[in-house]
Each structure stands twice: as structure tokens, then as C-alpha cells.
Amino acid sequence: MTTFAELGLRSEILRALEDLGYREPTPIQAAVIPIALAGRDVLAAAQTGTGKTAGFALPLIEQVAAHANTSTSPARHPIRALILAPTRELAIQVEESVRAYCKHLPLRSLVVYGGVNIDTQIPSLRAGVEILVATPGRLLDHVQNKTLNLSQVSMLVLDEADRMLDMGFMPDLRRIIGLLPAERQNMMFSATFPEEIRRLADSFLKNPERVEVARRNATAETVTQVVHPVHHERKRALLVHLVKSRDLRQVLVFTGTKLMANRLANELNRAGLQAAAIHGDKSQQERIKALDAFKHGEMRILVATDVAARGLDIEALPYVVNYDLPHNAEDYVHRIGRTGRAGARGEAISLVSEAENRYLDDIEKLIKTQLVRQPVPGFTSGSDDLVGYAAAPVVAAPTRARPAKQVAALFLPPAGSGRR
Numbered sequence: 398m399t400t401f402a403e404l405g406l407r408s409e410i411l412r413a414l415e416d417l418g419y420r421e422p423t424p425i426q427a428a429v430i431p432i433a434l435a436g437r438d439v440l441a442a443a444q445t446g447t448g449k450t451a452g453f454a455l456p457l458i459e460q461v462a463a464h465a466n467t468s469t470s471p472a473r474h475p476i477r478a479l480i481l482a483p484t485r486e487l488a489i490q491v492e493e494s495v496r497a498y499c500k501h502l503p504l505r506s507l508v509v510y511g512g513v514n515i516d517t518q519i520p521s522l523r524a525g526v527e528i529l530v531a532t533p534g535r536l537l538d539h540v541q542n543k544t545l546n547l548s549q550v551s552m553l554v555l556d557e558a559d560r561m562l563d564m565g566f567m568p569d570l571r572r573i574i575g576l577l578p579a580e581r582q583n584m585m586f587s588a589t590f591p592e593e594i595r596r597l598a599d600s601f602l603k604n605p606e607r608v609e610v611a612r613r614n615a616t617a618e619t620v621t622q623v624v625h626p627v628h629h630e631r632k633r634a635l636l637v638h639l640v641k642s643r644d645l646r647q648v649l650v651f652t653g654t655k656l657m658a659n660r661l662a663n664e665l666n667r668a669g670l671q672a673a674a675i676h677g678d679k680s681q682q683e684r685i686k687a688l689d690a691f692k693h694g695e696m697r698i699l700v701a702t703d704v705a706a707r708g709l710d711i712e713a714l715p716y717v718v719n720y721d722l723p724h725n726a727e728d729y730v731h732r733i734g735r736t737g738r739a740g741a742r743g744e745a746i747s748l749v750s751e752a753e754n755r756y757l758d759d760i761e762k763l764i765k766t767q768l769v770r771q772p773v774p775g776f777t778s779g780s781d782d783l784v785g786y787a788a789a790p791v792v793a794a795p796t797r798a799r800p801a802k803q804v805a806a807l808f809l810p811p812a813g814s815g816r817r
């Protein structure tokens with residue numbers, strides 16, 4: 398087993414890792430760090446939960462640390478490393494990690510993202526930062542305002558590149574890449590490798606070393622998956638019933654739309670359960686407040702859309718509820734990956750109406766497992782129901798349904814993809 402010290406990280410970084418309780422590198426860290434320290438470009442297939450952030454941040458910090466200084470002159474603190482992330486939440490989390498890893502070094506890091514007043518970000522930028530974490534749109538706003546200078550950037554990281562593609566950031570990314578010095582090291586992390594991501598990688602990575610790892614906390618080991626067939630009009634009542642009767646706390650609920658997320662959070666509050674919605678239309682402050690309250694156990698239920706939840710790192714989240722089944726089966730895997738982390742047990746509960754059975758079929762095909770249906774008496778028909786649910790058979794499959802091997806496969810790109 399490799400240690401962080403053997404990977405060649407300086408003592409200040411090792412001390413920070415010790416402070417954080419990181420005892421040994423995760424597989425992606427053990428694979429990426431030596432390549433990156435050798436100055437090579439990296440193309441990595443990795444999900445949230447693998448430790449990917451430290452995988453790119455530690456070698457980046459190690460190299461930027463060569464320029465660390467305590468001068469107060471902004472000119473001595475040019476932006477040397479740029480990390481791009483698709484969402485504000487992810488950008489904030491990445492910068493928090495970077496800051497923790499730099500704790501014992503005189504390096505400055507900063508995060509800039511949209512949705513907040515741009516003026517508040519300018520003084521810190523002007524004072525100088527070595528490591529900048531940004532969402533693409535806001536970075537370009539600053540470029541346009543001439544409030545930052547990218548001429549000294551020697552390292553670029555694209556985190557969750559596939560999600561940036563989904564969110565329409567590809568033109569922004571290409572523009573940003575065009576603004577950077579040609580002489581630089583690049584690292585690109587993505588969970589999946591659709592054609593457009595492969596093209597982007599081909600166009601800006603130089604002879605990259607490819608790294609693929611399975612998820613650190615394989616979900617099948619620790620996540621129980623269950624399906625409750627339910628009449629579509631009874632979903633909210635069933636959710637309230639489950640949360641109250643089982644005294645569930647820290648429940649992350651997924652809905653298909655922002656509108657539904659808002660409506661459901663309001664209804665849950667009316668039913669006496671503290672809930673908040675997070676999605677793209679909420680202000681940054683509202684999102685941070687909701688997430689903090691949820692993390693600290695003051696907020697029982699967080700209702701989120703897929704995009705808003707992406708990249709959230711909430712430790713040991715015990716429950717994920719699919720209030721609506723995702724129409725894209727891979728999103729199911731992403732969603733339930735929010736629970737059962739770090740060896741903790743988790744439960745993924747799906748409320749499935751009859752109309753959603755086709756999405757359930759897709760999911761079961763993807764995960765190659767039939768999920769257990771557990772009708773809850775009283776909720777399977779629109780009116781009073783004691784008859785039970787006839788549309789979906791109760792399947793006698795083991796509750797812990799998915800073998801680890803299959804999960805690992807889900808997190809790797811299909812054979813041959815991501816390669817030139």
C-alpha cells in the first residue's frame with residue numbers, strides 16, 4: 398500500500414492530510430498523483446466519492462507550492478492553477494478542500510461562481526490568488542471585466558467534464574481554454590465519456606495518461622434499494638408516512654423538476670416536517686443555508702433536482718428517496734450513490750407510480766437487477782386502498798440487490814471509450 402509520503406508530497410501537505418484524518422491514498426489518488434507530479438496530462442474516469450478532488454488538488458498544490466511566498470504584492474501571486482467545475486456547490490466544495498490541503502502553506506485560493514454579486518469577488522482577485530476555482534460562466538464574466546489575468550496559468554483542471562457538457566458549458570470551456578498559455582499541464586475528470594467529451598479531451602490534452610477507477614464506496618455493499626409502488630396522487634402522503642413512521646432523518650429527496658421540488662418542500666413543511674428545496678433557481682445564499690442546516694441535522698429533508706445534487710458531499714447520508722424516478726437510468730445510479738458512503742449503511746427508496754414503470758424497467762436493465770417491490774397498504778390506489786397493488790408483482794429478490802462487480806462496471810466508461 399502506497400502512502401502519501403511515498404507519493405512525494407511535501408511535509409506541509411502531509412501534515413494537512415493528517416489533520417484531515419486521511420491515512421492512505423484512495424486508488425484514484427495513488428494512480429493520478431505520480432502521473433501529475435511527473436508533469437503529464439491526465440484523463441481520469443472517476444465519480445464523486447472516489448477521492449478525485451484530492452487526486453487533482455494535491456499534485457497541483459505540490460507544484461504551485463514551489464512559488465509560495467508571503468509577499469503582499471499582488472504581482473507575486475498570479476493565478477497559476479485554474480480548476481473549473483460545473484456547479485456552484487461543487488466549486489465551493491473543491492475550494493474548501495484545496496484550502497484545507499494548503500493550510501500549512503502560504504498559498505492563496507479563491508472560488509468564484511455566478512448568482513452572487515460579482516463586485517464582492519473582485520478585491521480578493523486583485524490581491525492575488527495562486528489557485529482559482531471557478532464555474533465557467535462567472536470566470537468569463539471576470540475575463541470580460543478584466544478583473545483577472547490568466548496569463549500565468551500553468552495548470553488546468555476540468556472537474557466533472559460530462560456534467561459541464563450537460564449544462565451547456567462546452568462553448569465557454571473552449572473559450573477559456575483558448576485564453577490560457579499553451580504551455581501548461583491539464584487534468585480532466587469525468588464520470589462518463591460521451592463522444593463530445595472525448596473530442597474535447599483529444600483537442601486539449603497532450604498525450605494524456607488515462608486513469609480509471611471504480612467508486613471508492615461501492616454502493617451495492619452498503620445500499621439497500623427498495624421500490625414502493627404507489628398511486629401517483631398518494632406519493633406525498635406516502636413520503637410523509639414513511640418519514641414519520643420510521644422517524645427518518647437526513648433524507649435527500651429527488652424530484653424531476655424545480656417546480657416539483659418547491660411544491661414538495663412546501664407541502665412537507667405544512668405536514669410538520671422541516672424541508673427545503675435546492676435547485677438552480679435558488680440564490681446561492683439560500684442553497685448554502687439549506688445545505689448547512691441539512692448537514693447539521695436541523696433540516697430533516699432536502700428536496701433536490703439532479704443538477705443541484707450533483708457533487709454534494711454530505712457525509713454518511715442515510716436516506717435517498719426517488720420521489721420521481723429519473724427518466725435517464727444512469728441518474729438513478731448517481732442518485733443512490735449519494736448514500737451508503739464510506740462504509741456507512743444507506744437506503745435508497747423509490748416511490749414508483751404505474752406510469753413510471755417503464756423507467757423502472759430501464760433502471761433494472763442498467764443495473765441488471767430486479768428491485769424489491771414493497772407495496773405499503775393504503776397507498777397503492779388513489780382512494781382508500783386495502784386491496785394491494787396488482788400492477789407490479791412483488792419480486793422475491795435479495796434486498797441488497799446489486800453485486801459490487803456490476804456497480805464497479807457502471808462507473809467505468811464502456812470498453813474502448815475514452816481512448817483514442
Ligand code: AMP
Binds near residue numbers: 419420423444447
Ligand atoms: P471526492 O470524491 O473528492 O468528492 O471525495 C469524497 C470524500 O472522501 C471527501 O469527503 C473527502 O474528504 C474524502 N477523502 C478523499 N480522500 C481521502 C483519503 N485518502 N482518505 C480519507 N478520506 C478521503
